[in-house]
């Protein structure tokens with residue numbers, strides 16, 4: 001059973017991560033594309049930068065979603081329960097991956113390189 005102390009620790013960690021992500025996303029939004037998009041060569045650089053930022057921002061959004069999910073599950077008391085098999089997720093796994101929604105077993109079964 002995950003203790004309240006563990007949950008508090010993980011929630012603090014998640015909240016910190018969330019703030020960090022939100023800061024990073026704000027930074028991306030304020031990237032200055034400047035008024036100097038006159039020369040063609042520089043322009044393509046800027047476009048590339050923009051594409052990269054978009055990719056980064058979608059990764060950040062994805063992570064933020066996972067963190068929000070985890071925080072919501074902490075709020076509703078379902079945190080730490082595998083959504084696949086309903087078994088408890090070990091504190092150890094949550095310590096490594098606080099956003100995890102499945103237990104170690106299911107994680108291994110599903111794998112990352114299938115599909």
Ligand SMILES: [Zn+2]
Nearest residue numbers: 082085103106
């Ligand atoms: Zn499971």
